[in-house]
Amino acid sequence: MSPNVRVKTLKIDGKDVSAREDQTILSVARENDIFIPTLCQMDGLTSVGACRLCLVEIKGSAKLQAACVTEVQEGMEVVTDSERLHSYRKMLIELLFVARNHICSVCVSNGHCELQSLAQRLGITHIHFPFRYPKLAVDLSHDRFGMDNNRCIRCGRCVRVCDEIEGAHTWDLMGRGDASQIVCDLNQPWGSSETCTSCGKCVHVCPTGALFEKGKSSSEMSKRQEFLPYLTLMRGDHNE
Amino acid sequence: MTTDELQQISTIEQETQGQYQHHVCVCVAAGCLSSQADVVQESLAKEIERQGMGDKCHIKGVGCMGLCSRGPLVSVDPEGVLYQNVKPSDSAEIIESLGKEKVSRLECSTEIPFFQHQKKIVLENSGLIDPNRIEEYIAVGGYGSLVTCLTEMTPSEVIDEIIKSGLRGRGGAGYPTGLKWSMVAKSRPGHNGKYIVCNADEGDPGAFMDRSVLESDPHRIIEGMTIAAYAVGATNGYIYVRAEYPLAIKRLRNAIRQASRLGLLGNEICGTPHRFNIELRLGAGAFVCGEETALLASIEGKRGTPRPRPPFPAESGLWEAPTLINNVETFANIATVIRNGSSWFSAIGTEKSKGTKVFALAGRVENTGLIEVPMGITLREIIFEIGGGIPGGARFKAVQTGGPSGGCIPENFLDAPVDYESLNRLGSIMGSGGMIVMDETSNMVDVAKFFMDFSRSESCGKCTPCRVGTAVMYDLLARITDGEGREQDLSMLEELCDLVKNTSLCGLGQTAPNPVLSTLRYFREEYNHQLVSSE
């Protein structure tokens, strides 16, 4: 820790906590075993504030703030759970479910899926918005991996791990609105990619069954993410 | 360039113009060009030659005169007559009439409220000067404010003037301009200094205020940006203009070249240590690239998606250097504020909204076109006096301001003053200046659906509520207009409006529900009427 970093005190859910000034609300909350739901955030990758599940209330501010990208401030009073936040989070999860096909029972990641477990944890029992699911192509051109756009929640974790950790930048996002999707290189079959190193990091940071290893049947695809904190610690180039 | 040298250019220009007894100005901004103003200009020029008037009569192309719906527009001076819907075949008659009886059949009276009720600051030179010649801009006092700032004022005095003027950003949100400038001034420069960015992305459907300013008076933007650069300590500037504005781009390029040649851009501007350069960056037509953080990403060569703020661009913008980003119209006010003084400016408008606002008036009104009005004017005055009312005696229904981020205001609020706060209270926003008038033939659910269609396809797709929420709202609206909507669809719409407004990452999502919210608020019976159960 650099000697210039100051320490702050703040309140999260009424509890007094301390933090380095460069910490986010999310990381302080986690240190103190306070749960804030997240999907796009992942320790070791840049936080982008995209999924909006980690929104929290800050006393004195009318706007909700994403805990994963909001740095602490002295005297801040944070509320991580309220009726309003809970209902927003449930609706956000519901929107993820209606946007694509997330029929769990036939998914390779059934039982190991972050979207599924978050839905359970937030007590979502049914979806009340109309479903949209467009039919999207599945890319099975890679020897070892597959990509199913129908399961993608566009958290961008694969894009970031490939760019920031592997340094290949094989994945990126294409298109706008709900038609946006992840693409390999210049939107070509994964198997034909010349930048992909087949490291598999994208597969293992993917929270759902969108990226998977071939040969896995329904419910068999569990993800191993331990490598990421290890790599970042060894490189010492991220502060978390 | 010193004050004296500017004066000299100005005098020479005025003398050159004074040699002519007649001046014929043809509007060559995009509106009139689309009805062949360039052909009209050519044939008028030929006619001047043919009638041997070459040394008595001067013809030039000028910027937008405002009443675009009646173009091509031609004005003749000193007669002070404005001609409308001019065709090439009218040329002979117009030139013959110079100094004699005007051509009454083509005349467009300038006594009408359309012209009388406007107040021009931003558009003060539009339609009067040739946008392709820096000498004409200088002859009407252009670049005088820049020289004053550089040679007689300190940067903080300049910022003080802007703060005192009460000028607020014209890009939509109305953030106080002076405050923003002072933030950039106080931020520590990056290794690459600080940047000035002019937001000329103008992606709202139907809006063409910024385009018109750029096409009609490009030097005004350069002067405003250069003053800002001096005030905040920046050395490089970008104008981010959409590629769909080829004429504006051409005129800006030309203007930058001319200003550089005269030493008004580049190193040692006006013999002072201040240096400033401007580059153009072309946008590819994504609405979201008008959002400041997306715009900056786009200039950096990345995908144009917004990022969370803070840090605000004023602190960390282009390549992490402090960056001042203002709208075209905001910059267009600067030179006049400096020239006439902050108290002159702040005397115009209302308590919290000072100065004027340019609107692109469109839809079901008699006079469509570009107008500039003092803040605080009522909607009624704009629509029924300046706009000339609804054509064909139809009944007014609503006026939409702020495009896809704004709302529809019904008849009983027509006397509301046009300022940032009151438009917000009515569920709309000032926006960048689109104003669409609707009559009784408009179906308000269709209107909401139209804007939601725009938002869902222009959403960058980064954050969940905007990406999926706008798409689901569109599906619900389409279900209602298809006659298959049910009572619970309305409550679902309301839930989603609340969610998308309060949880989206950037302004696009945060304001996308406004067209639905305002039509639900004022025209709910129209929704009810189209539901299944009410049949």
Ligand SMILES: Cc1cc2nc3c(=O)[nH]c(=O)nc-3n(C[C@H](O)[C@H](O)[C@H](O)COP(=O)(O)O)c2cc1C
């Ligand atoms: C989706 C979206 C689109 C925008 N488009 C524009 C635009 O086309 N032009 C503009 O000047 N500002 C636009 N803005 C506002 C800019 O983010 C920014 O606030 C503005 O350029 C600041 O300038 P000002 O302070 O002079 O108004 C947009 C904002 C959002 C959220």
Ligand code: SF4
């Ligand atoms: S609100 Fe819409 S446009 Fe803005 S970041 Fe989210 S998805 Fe992109």
Ligand code: FES
């Ligand atoms: S975890 Fe913070 S926005 Fe996704």
